[in-house]
Amino acid sequence: MSEGLVRAAHDVLIVGGGAAGLRAAIAIAxxxxxxxxxxVSKVYPMRxxxxxxxxGAAGVIADDDTLDEHxxxxxxxxxxxxxxDAIEAFVHEAPRELLQLEHWGCPWSRQPDGHIAVRAFGGxxxxxxxxxxxxxxFHMLHSLFQTTLKYDAVTRYDEVFVTRLxxxxxRVHGVVAIGLFTGKIQxxxxxAVILCTGGCGKVFPFTTNANINTGDGMSLAYRAGAPLKDMEFVQYHPTGLPFTGILMTExxxxxxGWLLNKDGYRYLQDYDLGKPSPTPELRSMELGPRDRLSQAFVHEVxxxxxxxxxWGPIVHLDLRHLGAELIDAKLPFVRELCLKYERIDPVHELIPVRPVVHYMMGGVHTDIDGATPLEGLYAAGETACxxxxxxxxxxxxxxxxxxxxGARAGRAAAEFASTAGPAPAVVEAQAADEVRRLERDLLAAEPGAERTxxxxxxxxxxxxxxxxxxRTGPAxxxxxxxxxxxxxxxxxxGIADTSRSFNTELLAALELANMLDIGECILQSGLQREESRGAHQRTDFPGRDDERFLSHQLAYRNADGTVRVESLPVTITRWPPGERxxxx
Amino acid sequence: MADSIRLEVTRYRPEGDSGPEVQEYDVPLRKEWTVLDGLNHVKDEVDTTLAFRWSCRMGICGSCGMNVDGEPKLTCATFLSDYAPGPVRVEPLANFPIVRDLVVDLYDFMEKLPRVKPWIIRDDDLTVIDGEYLQTPEELDAYKQFSMCINCMLCYAACPVYGLDPEFIGPAAIALAERYDLDSRDRGARERLDVLIEHEGVWGCTFVGECTRVCPKHVDPAGAIQRYKLKAAKENVMAFLLPRGAR
Structure with a gap:
């Protein structure tokens, strides 16, 4: 290949350095x-x-718990x-993975005798x-990141943004990426490539997600011909701070903690979520699932x-009865965030909250080992579905x-890469095309009439x-x-910034293009799912319709840029569809 | 409260001939706005070319550290109203090379961090099948504070020693070494001391304590450095008295 265009060749390249990406890296090593x-990550991995x-992180470990219940x-x-089948594998392997993190130094909260402590969670x-x-x-990420530092086999490209597969x-053979530091495109x-770029909450205005959550990996896969699965399912977390969208953890x-309406009433009792009791009951009231809690908020409005x-209607999260000692021991960050961003102390005051976009259930379609339909391409974490x-x-x-x-995709990609050959010469032309697109269409273009x-x-x-x-069909x-x-x-x-160094205007434009693709997939998939299920609620189709829609939806990109949605059966092993x- | 506040922002392009310059922007002064909100207002509405890092906007990712009126701060956790009526100086973190505008080069820290071996070191690695290493809440408390470091680099920007001697391994890296040393699961203290006992390890620190003062997560790197100095001094005495194999 020509001098300079190909920076390096690796066996496995991971895009994204969060929990899934770093876990995959260690699994391969x-x-x-x-x-x-x-x-390769557009930010330093610990960001x-x-x-x-x-x-927290769920994994069966308590004596009174069973895998089947999880x-x-x-x-x-x-x-x-x-x-x-995927859920069974997940539940079986989760405790082992969490123990592995423990061995890598994650400071899990403990019981007095030194064993791992576990807490209740919604649903x-x-x-x-x-x-x-x-x-x-935070602790999981830093434990993983610091652990990766001991593996010489792992090369990092920090602050490098992938623009194309x-x-x-x-068959996938690598990426084209722009180094933010120098602006060099290579x-x-x-x-094998593993996409671990997280979610895409920034498609929405009000989200718990960080500025970086622009769905880059989803868009890379989609443009390369891989389908995005179940994109209509967007999780609204019931408790975000009203202005910032900062998460108040479940x-x-x-x-x-209790959720109170303006009359101080625990309103969830009116929505088939159980009866209020002074102490939390599992799978009940405030410990119901997120979709149902966020929907209840809309009805209260x-x-x-x-x-x-x-910033619009709010309800309140009441922690006052928990006391300072418990809050400081179990929820110190909640208190810190409230004091900092709302200037209230949850020990004495109510926390204003409203539902906020939090997580994408959908993502790049993969099998149980993280493999996508494109040979050599894998995905894991929120990016994947x-x-x-x-x-x-x-x-x-x-x-x-x-x-x-992350570990499964890492192992599968490692196995694939162990026997695969090097990239064919033809990808060099693709790389050259991409360099031209970025240079000519974006960087060299006259500042345009539109602003990112x-x-x-x-x-x-x-x-x-x-x-x-x-949602409704017409909307x-x-x-x-x-x-x-x-x-x-x-x-x-157009890009007004003419510097090649840390050109965040160019980055924002590329991220916006990614998000527009994903937005179309979300809406097209939502339009075609004419039922209400989980986080996808259609007021024009209010019931769950297992006859027509007990199936995944795969969104493919047509040649003209529009979205084509196909369906795929759900895998049922031992639990036939029932009432929630x-x-x- | 006035309805706007002036930001005096450092601008720098490596392609230009000149060094850093100051550009002024007036941004809305709203009580819930942070310095970062002000910068994002500039980026979105006024000047799309301004470059800075940010991500989580909740004080945990460590991206948005800058010097605000001369003091290293997380700009997402620093409110404009605390600087009213202004102006507010927004500069890149001190003691680091500037890449562009408010973006500094963190290469030095990223290269130093692995040197202190910030991971669990043991000879007898249990497999996960054997279960967890037991650790009581008291044992967790022993190192917890040092595990809160978000690598935001405010302590390096505040450290006068690092400013003069870039070889100094620096506050966050030493705090993270101590985090693992104090972890009941770890057996790597000896290896880390070998690194930190060197000249550019802990000895550079003259105990100014600025690192601890500016830490947004209440980590005490200055305390970690003092503890290492004691450990290293003790080690030197032992080295004088006993051959290495007997230590």
Whole structure:
């Protein structure tokens, strides 16, 4: 290949350095130490959004718990859309992965005798959520990152943004990426690529997600021809701070917090979630699943029982009865965040909260080993959809999902890379094309009439209108029309920043293009799912329709850029579809 | 409260001939806005070319450290209203090379961090089948504070020693070494001391304590450095008295 265009060749290249990506990297290094692993991330790995996860990670360890109960909770939580073979594998492997993290130094909270402590969590019938106070994701990420430092086989490309997958005849051979430091655009080839770029909450205006959660890996896969699965399922977390969208962890309710409407009434009792009791009851009331709690909020708004804030209607999270000692021991970050960003102390005051976009159940379609339909391409973590989360993820299942499927994808990619040949010469032309696209269409273009931030704001407003907690066919159709207009306009965005060094304006434009693709997939998939299931609630189709829709939806990109949705059966092993029952 | 506040922001392009310059921007002064919100207002509405890092906007990812009125701060956790009526100086973190505008080069820290071996070291690695290493809440408390480091680099920006001697391994790396030393599961203290006992290890520190003062997560790197100095001094005495094999 020509000098300079291909920077390096690796055996396995991982895009993203959060929990899934780093777990995959270690799995590869341990599976076959001769393999050369690269982790390419647009931020330093310890900045990845895993860092913001608070409440905990589920894995059966308590004496009174069983694997089957965790499996059933996850399946019923998913509204029977999760694949039961994947859920079984996940639940079996989660405790082992969490123990592995313990051996790698994760400071899990402990019982007095030194064993792992577990807490309750929403939708879980037993206490099985491991936690490191309420900074679980932070501690997991730093433990993983620091552990990767001891593996010489792992090469990091920090602050390098992948713009395209190199694909030849359905086989992935690497990436083209731009180094933010210098602006240099180069190809990095690999025998296998694993996408671990997290979610895409920034498609919406109000989200717990970080600035970096722009769905890059989903978009890379989608443009390369891999389908995105179950994209209509967007999780609204019931408790975000009103202005910032900062997450108030579900652990606050697991430790005994209450949700109150403006009359101080625990309103969840009116929504078939059980009866209030002074102490938390599992799978009941405040420990119901997130989809049902967020939907209850909307009904409270309709009944006029919420309070007003400058940022719309709110309810309150009440922790006052828990006392300072418990809050400081189990929920110190909640207190820190409230003091800092709301200037209130939850020991004495009510916390204003409202539902906030938190997590994508959907993602790149993979099998149980993280393999996508494109040969050599794998995905894991929130980027991927295996699917264990179906129509609604249970809190504390996503962190172990990153570990279990990060490790599985790592092992599968390692095995594939051990026998695969080097990239064919043809990918060099693709790399050259991509360099031209970035150089000519973006960097060298005259500053255009459109601005990235304006289109991004319009996209976010469109998504909230069309794909909120409740949806309708006409609103989804209108949203799709609007996104196609924005797709046209995004072509007229120019980059005013002419520096090659740390050109965040270029980065934002590339991220916006990724998000517009994903937004279309969410809306098109939502339009075609004419039923209500889990987090996808259609007021024009209010019931679950197993006859027509007990199936995944795969969104493919057509040649003209539009979305084509196909269906795929759900895997049922031992748990036939039933009613989701909480609090009774 | 006035309805706007002036930011005096450092601008720098490596392609230019000149060094860093200051550009002024007036941004809305709202009580819930952080310095980062002000910068994002500039980026979205005023000047798309301004470059800075940020991500979580909740004080945990460690990306958005800058010097605000001369003091290293997480800009997502620093409120504009605390600087009213302004102006507010927003500069890249001190003691690091500037890459562009408010973005500094962290290469030095990323290279130093692995040197202190910030991972669990043991000879007798249990397999996960054997279960967890027991650790009581008291044993957890022994190192917990040092495990809260978010690698935001405010302590390096505040450290006068690091400013003068870039070879100094620095506060966060030493705090993380201590985090593992104090972890009841770890057996690597000896290996880490071998690194930190070197000249550029802990000895550079003159105990100014700025690192601990500016830490947004209440980690005490200065305390960690003092403990290592004691350990190292003791080690030197032992080295004088006993051959290495007997230690």
């Amino acid at each position: 341990e599976t076959n130490p001769r393999l050369d692993v690269a982790v 990845s959004h895993t860092v913001s996860a608070e409440g 499996i059933y909770d996850t399946i019923s939580g998913s509204d029977w859309l999760g694949d039961q 879980m019938k037993k206490k099985r959520t491991w936690f490191a106070a309420d900074k679980t994701g 190199l694909v030849d005849d359905g 190809a990095v080839t690999a025998k 652990a606050a309710r697991a430790e005994g 309709e009944k006029g029982r919420t309070s007003d804030s400058p 295996v699917s264990i989360n179906g129509a609604n993820r249970l809190g504390s299942n996503s962190l172990p999902e990153c570990l279990v499927f 931030s304006t289109i991004r704001q319009e996209m976010q407003a469109t998504m909230e209108d069309a794909a909120g907690i409740y 989804l159709t209108k949203g799709l029309d609007r996104l196609r207009e924005l797709q046209d306009r995004v072509g007229r965005v 029952i909480y609090g009774r």
